Amino acid sequence: MKLTLRVWRQKNADADGAMSTYEVDGISPDMSFLEMLDTLNEELILSGEDPVAFDHDCREGICGACSLVINGDAHGPERTTTCQLHMRSFADGDTIDVEPWRASAFPVVKDLVVDRSAFDRIIEAGGYITAPTGSAPEAHATPVPKPDADFAFEHAECIGCGACVAACPNGAAMLFTSAKINHLNVLPQGAPERETRVLDMVAQMDEEGFGGCTLAGECATACPKGIPLTSITGMNKEWLRATRKAGRR
Amino acid sequence: MARTVWNSTVGKKTVMAVSGLVMLLYLVAHMIGNLKIFFGAGEFNHYAHWLRTVGEPFMHYEWTLWLIRVVLVVAVIAHAVSAYQLSRRDIKARPSKYVHRKPRASYATRTMRWGGIILALFIVWHLLDLTTGTVHSGGFETGKPYQNVVDTFSTWYGNTIYVVAMIAVGLHIRHGFWSAAQTLGVGSRTRDRALKTTANALALLLTAGFLAVPVGVMTGVVS
Ligand code: HEM
Numbered sequence: 050m051k052l053t054l055r056v057w058r059q060k061n062a063d064a065d066g067a068m069s070t071y072e073v074d075g076i077s078p079d080m081s082f083l084e085m086l087d088t089l090n091e092e093l094i095l096s097g098e099d100p101v102a103f104d105h106d107c108r109e110g111i112c113g114a115c116s117l118v119i120n121g122d123a124h125g126p127e128r129t130t131t132c133q134l135h136m137r138s139f140a141d142g143d144t145i146d147v148e149p150w151r152a153s154a155f156p157v158v159k160d161l162v163v164d165r166s167a168f169d170r171i172i173e174a175g176g177y178i179t180a181p182t183g184s185a186p187e188a189h190a191t192p193v194p195k196p197d198a199d200f201a202f203e204h205a206e207c208i209g210c211g212a213c214v215a216a217c218p219n220g221a222a223m224l225f226t227s228a229k230i231n232h233l234n235v236l237p238q239g240a241p242e243r244e245t246r247v248l249d250m251v252a253q254m255d256e257e258g259f260g261g262c263t264l265a266g267e268c269a270t271a272c273p274k275g276i277p278l279t280s281i282t283g284m285n286k287e288w289l290r291a292t293r294k295a296g297r298r
Numbered sequence: 299m300a301r302t303v304w305n306s307t308v309g310k311k312t313v314m315a316v317s318g319l320v321m322l323l324y325l326v327a328h329m330i331g332n333l334k335i336f337f338g339a340g341e342f343n344h345y346a347h348w349l350r351t352v353g354e355p356f357m358h359y360e361w362t363l364w365l366i367r368v369v370l371v372v373a374v375i376a377h378a379v380s381a382y383q384l385s386r387r388d389i390k391a392r393p394s395k396y397v398h399r400k401p402r403a404s405y406a407t408r409t410m411r412w413g414g415i416i417l418a419l420f421i422v423w424h425l426l427d428l429t430t431g432t433v434h435s436g437g438f439e440t441g442k443p444y445q446n447v448v449d450t451f452s453t454w455y456g457n458t459i460y461v462v463a464m465i466a467v468g469l470h471i472r473h474g475f476w477s478a479a480q481t482l483g484v485g486s487r488t489r490d491r492a493l494k495t496t497a498n499a500l501a502l503l504l505t506a507g508f509l510a511v512p513v514g515v516m517t518g519v520v521s
């Protein structure tokens with residue numbers, strides 16, 4: 050395959066960025082999108098140019114490191130992570146636009162790499178349990194009803210990639226935050242911090258400068274792990290419950 | 299607790315949802331009341347007079363009406379201030395646009411914001427037109443709402459402003475009612491279809507019900 054790439058290049062956080070055009074040839078349809086970028090970078094390095102910086106780690110769709118807004122879609126046209134997106138989703142001769150996640154809470158570090166540590170701080174604010182865990186407990190020690198376990202698992206799938214923020218017209222982190230809150234709040238292990246978790250994580254999310262939810266639904270469409278929009282509804286419910294409880298105390 | 303609510307994006311959205319639902323409830327009542335115009339000047343003007351005497355003898359003349367007005371003013375201000383503050387925050391959170399644009403991404407958000415601004419302007423015009431009579435066409439007469447309504451809808455601009463605003467109300471409620479359910483945490487996967495259907499039905503009912511009046515005047519059914 051022969052492709053024209055228009056890639057966002059930005060030297061550092063303070064520099065102005067712009068789209069640069071590159072041609073790549075000899076791309077196999079079975080390559081992943083990241084392998085295609087590797088091919089481009091090899092050529093750039095050989096010709097003495099600065100390679101395109103982009104985030105990646107597992108390349109198995111489980112770590113959440115890869116990003117990229119491809120032709121206006123977070124993680125590109127398929128509902129998966131960029132590392133799991135294959136070039137067969139494009140046609141020979143296509144022009145492909147590649148941009149970083151855009152949100153003021155995710156500043157660009159270089160080219161396509163953005164700083165997502167705002168997510169880490171949201172997790173630090175309450176995305177954990179305080180019960181001592183130690184080695185794996187006996188499976189029946191803490192019974193969890195099946196529907197609750199399913200609900201927790203569905204939300205635990207969030208890999209913290211930030212596609213939801215990138216896709217949201219308001220740069221909101223509601224889907225990520227709600228996935229983390231719902232995951233722990235439904236389980237008995239998460240019960241001791243049920244109220245503080247939602248209040249603190251939402252407060253941290255606001256503190257980081259993410260936008261608010263207008264229920265446009267773009268986040269859930271972009272999420273590679275299928276976290277549903279109703280996850281946000283669940284978070285709102287938990288937040289209102291915790292606020293009422295705090296008010297009574 | 300009020301601080302926590304007002305300082306949080308989730309809390310401010312709750313203020314929007316509650317104030318929106320208060321206004322929605324009022325709009326349903328208002329729309330039903332308006333339809334009395336089809337039963338003639340006597341019944342309509344009598345209904346308008348009754349609005350001022352509801353609750354008597356416990357309430358004094360116009361007390362109930364003023365109570366409703368105060369609640370509505372509080373709702374409108376709370377709704378508009380939260381909408382403004384949240385929208386400012388949202389725009390700041392996403393300062394640079396993608397080079398590769400996808401128009402669909404902000405459809406609902408944009409219609410809510412533009413629709414909201416249209417509604418705010420409409421509310422001001424509507425009060426100056428039919429409550430105070432300040433911008434009314436022809437001779438405004440207190441206590442004769444039937445005649446005043448006919449005057450308004452006998453002008454092209456009266457009709458245009460009203461039709462645009464009622465379409466805006468319909469679109470606003472279509473997204474707003476369902477949104478409010480999510481904000482208040484009562485939405486769920488199983489209830490989603492029912493909520494969306496209710497939102498559409500409410501939107502259609504209100505827009506059609508409100509538009510019946512100018513259409514009635516334009517077609518001469520009401521004159
Ligand atoms: C003063 C004029 C108005 C303005 C400026 C306005 C503006 C807005 C905006 C911008 C939103 C979306 C906010 C967001 O999602 O973050 C919204 C939502 C909403 N509006 Fe309005 N609006 C106005 C009048 C009304 C009226 C008359 C009603 C009554 C039917 C109404 C009902 C709603 C509801 C129910 C929501 C959903 C709240 C939620 O998402 O939880 N609005 N409004």
Ligand code: SF4
Nearest residue numbers: 207208210211213272
């Ligand atoms: S909710 Fe989905 S899109 Fe958002 S961070 Fe988690 S996995 Fe990524």
Ligand code: FES
Nearest residue numbers: 108112113115132
């Ligand atoms: S590189 Fe780990 S999810 Fe894509």
